[in-house]
Amino acid sequence: xxxxxxxxxxxxxxxxxxxxxxxxxxxxxxxxxxxxxxxxxxxxxxxxxxxxxxxxxxxxxxxxxxxxxxxxxxxxxxxxxxxxxxxxxxxxxxxxxxxxxxxxxxxxxxxxxxx
Amino acid sequence: xxxxxxxxxxxxxxxxxxxxxxxxxxxxxxxxxxxxxxxxxxxxxxxxxxxxxxxxxxxxxxxxxxxxxxxxxxxxxxxxxxxxxxxxxxxxxxxxxxxxxxxxxxxxxxxxx
Numbered sequence: 001x002x003x004x005x006x007x008x009x010x011x012x013x014x015x016x017x018x019x020x021x022x023x024x025x026x027x028x029x030x031x032x033x034x035x036x037x038x039x040x041x042x043x044x045x046x047x048x049x050x051x052x053x054x055x056x057x058x059x060x061x062x063x064x065x066x067x068x069x070x071x072x073x074x075x076x077x078x079x080x081x082x083x084x085x086x087x088x089x090x091x092x093x094x095x096x097x098x099x100x101x102x103x104x105x106x107x108x109x110x111x112x113x114x115x
Numbered sequence: 116x117x118x119x120x121x122x123x124x125x126x127x128x129x130x131x132x133x134x135x136x137x138x139x140x141x142x143x144x145x146x147x148x149x150x151x152x153x154x155x156x157x158x159x160x161x162x163x164x165x166x167x168x169x170x171x172x173x174x175x176x177x178x179x180x181x182x183x184x185x186x187x188x189x190x191x192x193x194x195x196x197x198x199x200x201x202x203x204x205x206x207x208x209x210x211x212x213x214x215x216x217x218x219x220x221x222x223x224x225x226x227x228x
Contacts, residue, residue, distance in 0.1 A: 004158075033215060042117075042202060042218030043159065056215065091158055093216075100147045100206050101166075104216060106158035 002026065004107035006092050012113045013082055021077040021110045025094030032075050033104060034067055035091040043091050049075060050098055082114045117219030118142065118205040124223040127197075133190040135222050137203030140184040146207035148179060149216070150188045152199040159202065159218075162188065193226045200224075 005024040013019050025032050031050055035043035045059040049069040057067075064082075069075040079086055089111050093104040120138040127133040139148065147166050151159040163170055163177045165186075170177045176189040190197055202221040 035216075042220055043216070045215040045217065048215055059215070093159075100145065101164075103149075103161050103164065105161060106151075108158045 004092055004094050004105055006090075006107040006110050008110060009108065010111045010113075012115065014115050015082060015084060017082050017114075019079050019082055019112065021079075021090050021112070023075045023077070023092030023094075023107060025073065025075070025092070026105060029094035029096055029105075030072070031095045031098045031102070031104075032069060033093040033095075034075070034077050035093065035106075037089045037091060037109070039088075046077070048098075055098070079112075082112075084114050087112055087114045117217050119203045119219055121201075121203050121219060121222045123220065124225070126225050126227060127190075127193045129195060129226055129228050130192055133188075133193040133197065133224060133226070135188040135190075135201050135203075135224065136185065137187070138185045139203070139205045142183050142205050143207055146205050148177065148183075148186050149204045149206050150175070150177065151202045151204065151216075151218075152197075153202070153221070154196075154199040162201075164206075193224075195226050195228065198224060198226045 007022045033048040034046040037043040047057040047067050052072045064080045067077045089109040091109045093106045095102040095104045149164040150162040153159045165177045179186045200221040204216050
């Protein structure tokens with residue numbers, strides 16, 4: 001079946017601009033996670049959703065970052081007033097549920113470059 | 116912080132078994148050991164996970180020690196396409212989080228012809 005998809009695959013923007021990154025989870029998966037990966041580092045957790053609600057947003061670096069999942073499927077990560085330090089690969093993952101036995105499956109990521 | 120320790124890099128000859136170690140001495144009884152790998156410029160790929168028993172699937176085998184303080188991922192016949200960064204992750208409940216993955220730096224496996 002179809003895996004997790006993310007669009008766009010690459011995004012170049014200028015400092016100060018607003019960007020939206022989209023994630024389409026695997027059909028039927030209720031949990032959706034966002035991670036960010038800087039060059040040479042492992043992915044770092046940002047936020048996760050159980051259904052429509054953000055169950056844990058403790059990884060969001062500041063209030064310029066926001067994510068939504070209005071219908072419990074597709075999610076959008078929104079970054080306001082982008083900074084050069086926001087440049088990274090943004091990864092989305094989904095799983096059937098949130099317990100530890102439920103495997104998270106990752107998308108290919110969106111590579112964001114802020115000039 | 117990641118609850119696992121892995122060697123930063125390893126080499127393996129093509130066709131031979133690759134054995135990737137992971138230490139997780141502070142693992143709790145309800146925490147799973149997960150392995151993912153990441154090939155350059157791709158998202159992490161799930162490989163295998165286990166709780167107490169050894170596990171095997173079409174990609175790899177996972178051997179967990181009886182005290183659960185360490186584990187080994189085994190790729191039985193490594194190919195050049197197995198060159199990647201391999202992440203060992205202990206997954207459970209951390210405070211208010213519900214099992215989000217905490218990645219360390221992983222092991223860079225280089226399979227050589």
